Amino acid sequence: MSYLACKDLISMAQLSVDDIQLILDTAESLKDISERDIKKVPTLRGKTVVNFFYEPSTRTRMSFEIAAKRLSADTFNLTASSSSIVKGETLTDTIHNIQAMHPDIIVIRHPSTGTPHLLASQVSAGIVNAGDGINEHPTQALLDMLTIKEKKGRINGLKIVIVGDIAHSRVARSNIFGLTKLGADVTVSGPPTMIPVKIEDLGVKVVFDPRKAVKDKDVIMLLRIQLERQNKFLLSTLREYSSFFGMTEEIIQYAKQDAIVMHPGPINRGVEINNSLADAESSVILEQVTNGVAIRMAVLYLLIGGQTSDNMH
Amino acid sequence: MSYLACKDLISMAQLSVDDIQLILDTAESLKDISERDIKKVPTLRGKTVVNFFYEPSTRTRMSFEIAAKRLSADTFNLTASSSSIVKGETLTDTIHNIQAMHPDIIVIRHPSTGTPHLLASQVSAGIVNAGDGINEHPTQALLDMLTIKEKKGRINGLKIVIVGDIAHSRVARSNIFGLTKLGADVTVSGPPTMIPVKIEDLGVKVVFDPRKAVKDKDVIMLLRIQLERQNKFLLSTLREYSSFFGMTEEIIQYAKQDAIVMHPGPINRGVEINNSLADAESSVILEQVTNGVAIRMAVLYLLIGGQTSDNMH
Amino acid sequence: MSYLACKDLISMAQLSVDDIQLILDTAESLKDISERDIKKVPTLRGKTVVNFFYEPSTRTRMSFEIAAKRLSADTFNLTASSSSIVKGETLTDTIHNIQAMHPDIIVIRHPSTGTPHLLASQVSAGIVNAGDGINEHPTQALLDMLTIKEKKGRINGLKIVIVGDIAHSRVARSNIFGLTKLGADVTVSGPPTMIPVKIEDLGVKVVFDPRKAVKDKDVIMLLRIQLERQNKFLLSTLREYSSFFGMTEEIIQYAKQDAIVMHPGPINRGVEINNSLADAESSVILEQVTNGVAIRMAVLYLLIGGQTSDNMH
Numbered sequence: 001m002s003y004l005a006c007k008d009l010i011s012m013a014q015l016s017v018d019d020i021q022l023i024l025d026t027a028e029s030l031k032d033i034s035e036r037d038i039k040k041v042p043t044l045r046g047k048t049v050v051n052f053f054y055e056p057s058t059r060t061r062m063s064f065e066i067a068a069k070r071l072s073a074d075t076f077n078l079t080a081s082s083s084s085i086v087k088g089e090t091l092t093d094t095i096h097n098i099q100a101m102h103p104d105i106i107v108i109r110h111p112s113t114g115t116p117h118l119l120a121s122q123v124s125a126g127i128v129n130a131g132d133g134i135n136e137h138p139t140q141a142l143l144d145m146l147t148i149k150e151k152k153g154r155i156n157g158l159k160i161v162i163v164g165d166i167a168h169s170r171v172a173r174s175n176i177f178g179l180t181k182l183g184a185d186v187t188v189s190g191p192p193t194m195i196p197v198k199i200e201d202l203g204v205k206v207v208f209d210p211r212k213a214v215k216d217k218d219v220i221m222l223l224r225i226q227l228e229r230q231n232k233f234l235l236s237t238l239r240e241y242s243s244f245f246g247m248t249e250e251i252i253q254y255a256k257q258d259a260i261v262m263h264p265g266p267i268n269r270g271v272e273i274n275n276s277l278a279d280a281e282s283s284v285i286l287e288q289v290t291n292g293v294a295i296r297m298a299v300l301y302l303l304i305g306g307q308t309s310d311n312m313h
Numbered sequence: 314m315s316y317l318a319c320k321d322l323i324s325m326a327q328l329s330v331d332d333i334q335l336i337l338d339t340a341e342s343l344k345d346i347s348e349r350d351i352k353k354v355p356t357l358r359g360k361t362v363v364n365f366f367y368e369p370s371t372r373t374r375m376s377f378e379i380a381a382k383r384l385s386a387d388t389f390n391l392t393a394s395s396s397s398i399v400k401g402e403t404l405t406d407t408i409h410n411i412q413a414m415h416p417d418i419i420v421i422r423h424p425s426t427g428t429p430h431l432l433a434s435q436v437s438a439g440i441v442n443a444g445d446g447i448n449e450h451p452t453q454a455l456l457d458m459l460t461i462k463e464k465k466g467r468i469n470g471l472k473i474v475i476v477g478d479i480a481h482s483r484v485a486r487s488n489i490f491g492l493t494k495l496g497a498d499v500t501v502s503g504p505p506t507m508i509p510v511k512i513e514d515l516g517v518k519v520v521f522d523p524r525k526a527v528k529d530k531d532v533i534m535l536l537r538i539q540l541e542r543q544n545k546f547l548l549s550t551l552r553e554y555s556s557f558f559g560m561t562e563e564i565i566q567y568a569k570q571d572a573i574v575m576h577p578g579p580i581n582r583g584v585e586i587n588n589s590l591a592d593a594e595s596s597v598i599l600e601q602v603t604n605g606v607a608i609r610m611a612v613l614y615l616l617i618g619g620q621t622s623d624n625m626h
Numbered sequence: 627m628s629y630l631a632c633k634d635l636i637s638m639a640q641l642s643v644d645d646i647q648l649i650l651d652t653a654e655s656l657k658d659i660s661e662r663d664i665k666k667v668p669t670l671r672g673k674t675v676v677n678f679f680y681e682p683s684t685r686t687r688m689s690f691e692i693a694a695k696r697l698s699a700d701t702f703n704l705t706a707s708s709s710s711i712v713k714g715e716t717l718t719d720t721i722h723n724i725q726a727m728h729p730d731i732i733v734i735r736h737p738s739t740g741t742p743h744l745l746a747s748q749v750s751a752g753i754v755n756a757g758d759g760i761n762e763h764p765t766q767a768l769l770d771m772l773t774i775k776e777k778k779g780r781i782n783g784l785k786i787v788i789v790g791d792i793a794h795s796r797v798a799r800s801n802i803f804g805l806t807k808l809g810a811d812v813t814v815s816g817p818p819t820m821i822p823v824k825i826e827d828l829g830v831k832v833v834f835d836p837r838k839a840v841k842d843k844d845v846i847m848l849l850r851i852q853l854e855r856q857n858k859f860l861l862s863t864l865r866e867y868s869s870f871f872g873m874t875e876e877i878i879q880y881a882k883q884d885a886i887v888m889h890p891g892p893i894n895r896g897v898e899i900n901n902s903l904a905d906a907e908s909s910v911i912l913e914q915v916t917n918g919v920a921i922r923m924a925v926l927y928l929l930i931g932g933q934t935s936d937n938m939h
Contacts, residue, residue: 286722293728
């Protein structure tokens with residue numbers, strides 16, 4: 001039995017405020033395990049976590065793998081190229097085959113929106129969405145929220161701006177769902193071609209001018225420019241994007257004095273953020289990575305830990 | 314000391330009836346470990362299992378890896394592309410190098426017939442054949458036999474037909490050796506170009522017409538069409554194969570009413586089997602996958618578990 | 627706290643004689659773990675070892691992975707192709723990201739000289755150099771020294787010749803630093819284009835003629851010809867190299883009668899060494915591989931084992 005309302009973590013849109021709070025609180029309590037001398041607890045011993053990544057990834061895949069092993073679960077890595085996909089098997093058949101080996105959790109990253117949702121209804125293993133197309137990336141939003149909560153003490157009432165290619169960012173969508181649920185005041189900014197029409201329906205404001213967008217904000221959340229996922233015509237040049245929306249100390253000074261700068265990584269120095277700002281005190285980019293392990297430990301624990309006796313510490 | 318007569322599992326041709334029975338019985342007793350809350354026993358703690366795959370594979374490699382970890386062995390994955398092979402080392406030198414790191418078992422898949430047999434004589438580690446060219450794939454035959462035994466209560470006296478490219482299938486060869494040893498009545502069927510001459514010498518019947526071949530059978534075992542392993546001229550088109558030998562409800566009705574349909578996977582829907590039959594009650598394809606983990610646990614246990622104190626449960 | 631003077635193992639040039647002796651002694655005492663029935667001790671349980679390889683490798687990567695797991699550490703493999711490198715992230719950012727997940731050790735192989743040294747100053751994790759360009763490969767030198775010590779009882783005073791492409795070999799450089807520190811009398815040999823000018827400054831002799839170079843030596847250490855790392859014009863043909871410097875029984879007879887022949891592998895039979903000599907009694911190539919696991923266990927233990935209670939046996 002899962003401690004969450006559902007056997008899967010598919011989207012921030014799906015999670016209740018209580019679910020989010022539970023995940024954040026659990027991650028906070030698990031975080032210190034990674035700072036101990038012996039970074040391992042027996043909580044998920046004998047559990048099987050399969051990482052199934054259709055898109056290349058260093059930090060997300062490794063973050064899940066580290067999270068699983070620090071809870072003593074066994075991990076298995078599958079990639080699209082090594083898989084039966086290349087032999088013509090359908091995704092549904094592949095997932096049923098994995099299920100037949102009795103995993104407890106399948107972490108999946110896939111280029112198509114909705115794939116994790118589709119698979120979740122077909123298998124008894126818990127499905128964790130590690131990014132599906134331009135739809136959602138819920139553990140990224142959760143680790144961002146944990147980082148904000150740690151740095152600011154709360155999320156409710158904070159002024160947060162997300163800057164970049166909002167239209168093609170699963171990170172932006174998951175954060176918008178999560179942050180607005182917890183009462184943050186969310187603004188999005190970027191070139192007009194990168195802001196979806198009717199984005200206001202999700203409860204956010206749109207401010208195109210980066211200085212105005214940043215003004216008085218507590219949190220500046222930058223997005224990665226992912227040229228591979230967007231139509232080349234949307235953006236005349238990287239240089240043009242960078243000259244308008246690349247974050248610099250000059251722009252940041254419009255924000256609150258104690259504002260923090262976030263980025264899901266990997267960063268393109270000189271594109272989304274300039275060199276000195278990336279390394280400044282205000283940047284919490286590496287804390288986000290650290291919190292990623294804690295959030296994934298919490299998610300794995302809450303989805304399958306309830307099945308075992310409670311030996312969390 | 315191995316519980317089997319030999320330190321290696323190279324072929325079904327090599328195994329005695331008693332060996333096969335021992336593996337099937339052991340797999341049955343280990344199977345429930347994968348269904349427990351804590352899917353792990355300490356039986357092979359401190360043992361080293363190397364998966365060395367020269368051909369891509371999802372389910373077989375992962376099945377061995379899961380089997381090993383559920384018995385608490387440490388696993389290591391080597392692929393041809395990551396290996397010293399690309400640096401010009403001979404296979405023999407590679408295997409001696411792996412041996413020098415003291416593994417207990419080396420699971421090998423290789424495109425050349427006889428490779429596992431050759432290597433077995435050169436190293437003290439146990440060699441498990443995970444498929445060698447068009448020769449043998451013994452753990453696949455064993456998991457098929459376990460599935461048949463579970464579904465039919467026995468193998469002796471059953472009427473079994475294997476349909477497909479018999480000439481190029483290591484799955485067919487291993488099953489023919491195993492099933493005939495245990496007293497099954499085995500028929501093979503497929504296009505004439507795919508049936509080797511003198512196949513009757515292995516103790517099987519040949520029936521070309523699929524309806525006649527299926528008639529009164531208890532088990533319909535389909536083979537995967539592996540275009541990569543056969544001369545293109547043997548088969549005018551996939552569609553032609555499919556229209557004659559693709560299994561459908563219409564053909565299956567000639568079999569016994571409680572006949573089961575098997576396939577080693579990954580399946581090509583619409584080629585070897587039509588969509589509805591693949592998902593029908595009679596299809597035991599996913600049970601085969603589940604039994605694959607149990608069989609590989611049994612094989613690893615029987616080959617190296619005898620070296621340790623008997624803490625199997 | 628590390629048992630070594632430094633949190634990292636970057637180079638043999640950096641190590642003191644006492645450090646080297648400590649590593650060799652520790653490796654000797656850990657070596658028998660790999661020969662036990664249960665090849666595992668709990669020494670590094672809960673420790674995280676990341677293998678980060680920018681160049682392909684079978685034996686070195688696997689050797690580190692086996693060493694780590696036999697000490698009960700958790701291991702994670704990153705390769706350049708799977709990593710954020712392909713997404714344009716700088717190496718420094720990648721390493722900071724890995725650090726943010728709190729590994730204890732990062733084992734790195736990189737084509738550029740000095741990379742491990744650079745990274746070591748930036749992260750709190752221990753960095754182990756598994757080969758940086760043509761600079762150093764310290765664990766290879768240590769395993770070579772362990773092998774020599776085992777076979778000859780000592781290193782001090784031994785006459786050792788290194789044959790091959792000295793100019794482009796990190797193995798040669800690390801061995802020269804280590805062996806001369808421990809008092810060996812080291813000669814290098816190879817085609818003039820492969821011997822760096824002023825190599826004598828490192829305390830070695832140069833003898834071009836292979837027979838004269840081998841004369842009266844206790845140890846003949848061959849290097850791998852790595853065409854990928856050298857300018858093609860240095861070497862007219864492999865055949866020419868082989869006919870002059872390929873080691874044969876005819877040349878070896880000039881050495882001491884009990885001389886041993888070493889090679890870091892993978893060997894090119896018929897290039898650096900002829901077939902029969904590679905398999906002769908005097909060849910200790912596979913013992914080198916076995917000692918590689920012991921040396922890496924020792925290095926991991928000495929760098930991070932001091933942090934935990936001393937449960938080495």
